[in-house]
Amino acid sequence: MNKIHYDISGINNSEVKTQLKNALDKIDGISTVNIDAARGSIEVGYNESTDENSIKSCIENVGCNIIS
Template sequence: MEKIHYEVSGIINSDRKTKIKNSLDKIGGVQKVEVDVARGTVDVNFNTPATSEVIEQSIEKQGCIILN
């Protein structure tokens, strides 16, 4: 299992947090998602077929910008 950590701009409230989490949960291979509004971070544990590129696209589709 891989784990990836993102610093994200645009997690402005619990509604956005829920949208990000739900979007990531739909990706095959994603095992665990943690979104922290206060710190502006997203942590994802995943296996194949999920990839970091697909995860990043999913976060960005929710109106957020990945900073790292």
């Protein structure tokens, strides 16, 4: 399993956190999603069924921004 970590902004409340987790859980190949709203970070565990671009797109589609 691969893991990717992003610092993100836009997790303003528990509703956004839930939307983000639910959206990521729908992607084939994602096995774990850990969101730390207080730190503004997310860690995603995934396998070869998906890729980083799909994960990034999903995060951005929910309305969060990835901080480089």
